[in-house]
Structure formats: C-alpha cells, structure tokens
Amino acid sequence: MLKMVELHGGGVEVESEPGRGSRFIMTFPWQGIQTQETSVESSPSIGLPEVEANTIRSMILIVEDNLLYLNLLTDVLSHCGYHVITALNGEEGIATAREKLPQLILLDIQMPILDGFQATRKIRSYPELGKTPIIALTAPAMNGDREKCFQAGMNDYISKPVSIDELQKVFEDQLYLHKIE
Ligand code: MN
Secondary structure (H helix, E strand, O other): OEEEEEEOOEEEEEEEOOOOOEEEEEEEEOOOOOEEEEEEEOOOOOOOOOOOOOOOOOEEEEEOOOHHHHHHHHHHHHHOOOEEEEEOOHHHHHHHHHHHOOOEEEEEOOOOOOOHHHHHHHHHOOHHHOOOOEEEEEOOOOOOHHHHHHHHOOOEEEEOOOOHHHHHHHHHHHHHHHHHO
16 A cells, blocks of 8 residues: 655655555655655554554544645554544644543644743633543653653653654553543
8 A cells, every 4th residue: 555645845754564564654845955754653563553444543633833744644543543633833733632621642842933831821710621641742852851741731742753663552551541531
C-alpha cells in the first residue's frame, strides 16, 4: 500500500506491508534550501491494526499548530483505529474539547495564543474535563519541561519526533487507566 497526501508542496507518504509494519514519511521544502524529511515508523510486531467492527473507537483530540505535523498525526492515528478530531491552537483546542468531550487529548506544547501548559490549566478548570488524559507533545530537548508538564496537569508526554509504537503504548495505558478509575 502506498498513499500520498499532498500538502503545500510537500507530502505525507505512508508505506505499509502486511507483517512488516508501516513507515510514514513527511516531506516539505524549506524556501528552496533542501527537503527535510521526518519519518515515524511502526515496528513489524505492532503494525497497523485494522479496526475491529465491534470496537468502539476512542475519540482523540490532537491540538498542534504545525499543519503538516497535525495532518501526519491525524493520518497515522486514523490508521491505528482512533476517531481523530483536531485543533490548531490552545484556544481552539479548549473549545473543541468542551464541545466534543474526547477520551484523550494530545497537546503540543509550543503553540501561539495559548501554549500547551496554559491550555492544560484551562482545560483542567472545567469539571467535565478534569480527568481527561492529556498527553504533551514536546520538542526534542525540553529537559526542564518534563516537570512543568506534570505540574500543569498533564498525564504523560511524548518527545518529537514521535514513534508510533510509543504513541500507541501511551494512549493505551492512559485510556485503560481512565476507564478503571
Ligand atoms: Mn508547535
């Protein structure tokens, strides 16, 4: 299977072979300099599970200001069987969370208007969203921000570039914990 989504002169490529996992490659040109390539890969052991007919799909809200990254994550997580809804900044993320009440929120830290920490505090101020798992998406080197994530009320964090296996593991852990509370 090969799928290409065109995005502003770049693209998201998904290669998948049965039993061999999948590879997602995001490319975009930077002002004619050189093409930057970001990829996320899933291991053969996990692959991309087909959605089972009797499974109720968990609704995941992704809040991310980088449109390419947002589209990549949406594509990947939809393949993994989640019902994905999106927002492009903290403020929009809060409004969408209140309206749709997702089972889990994946929240970028560095965003305009409201950053991930501010958005989390605001989300936590609404009783209906007080316990919704919030996973931070952090930049590669944000050592000091780990504590800030937890202090703001986030449940876990994932560093970019994102590994699909790690993403699925964190999601499953959080969704499970949330259900047995
Ligand atoms: Mn960002």
